[in-house]
Amino acid sequence: MWQQKTHRLHKNSFSFPLHLLILFEEKMKKLLWIPVLAVAAFAAPAMARDTTLHLPLSDVLQMPEAKEKLDNSFKFFLAGQATPRVLEKLGEGVSNPKTSGFAKSDETGCKWAALSALISLQKSAKREGANAVIDIVSFYKKQEARNDITYECHAGAIIVGVALKGTYAKIAD
Structure with missing residues (x-):
């Protein structure tokens, strides 16, 4: 007889993906500075x-x-x-x-x-x-x-x- 196994959710089962999401968000915040710095670098000679x-x-x-x-x-x-x-x-x-x-x-x-x-x-x-x-x-x-x-x-x-x-x-x- 075939028994369907039910998957029991562990209380920490979602912490790993949430942790990845937090890391991704932190990386994206850092990456957002790249265009800002690029604009500043190209604008600097104009304001020399x-x-x-x-x-x-x-x-x-x-x-x-x-x-x-x-x-x-x-x-x-x-x-x-x-x-x-x-x-x-x-x-x-x-x-x-x-x-x-x-x-x-x-x-x-x-x-x-x-x-x-x-x-x-x-x-x-x-x-x-x-x-x-x-x-x-x-x-x-x-x-x-x-x-x-x-x-x-x-x-x-x-x-x-x-x-x-x-x-x-x-x-x-």
Whole structure:
């Protein structure tokens, strides 16, 4: 005789599928962030900041870090500044350093980027036998901006940059 077996429900028989449902819901909540982050990533360039600052080069040269890292016998002159007699011009150089603007004011980031540019120009000029960089101009996006007091700096939301171009020279002492 055939007996039909009745299936008895165990009190925990539905906990396993319910657990899967809860896991699925948690995963879906996390996955919903993907489109939000994608939109934010593509929208960020549209909202990118590029603030132009014009700051005195003398402020950079007076920084304690500049006094440590730059040779005090080496000189820098912006275009339009009076220089000692130029004995010989030894070529040109460009420096375009970037620095992090994170947790820094725009002005502080600009000073650091400008100091990096001066260090780079000094190093290149010394290799050529120069004791000065003269006729320094800002050179952002290869566009010259001349000023005998200030340099141009561009501060973004994350990156700060200064581009300087100058002529390596031997000058009279």
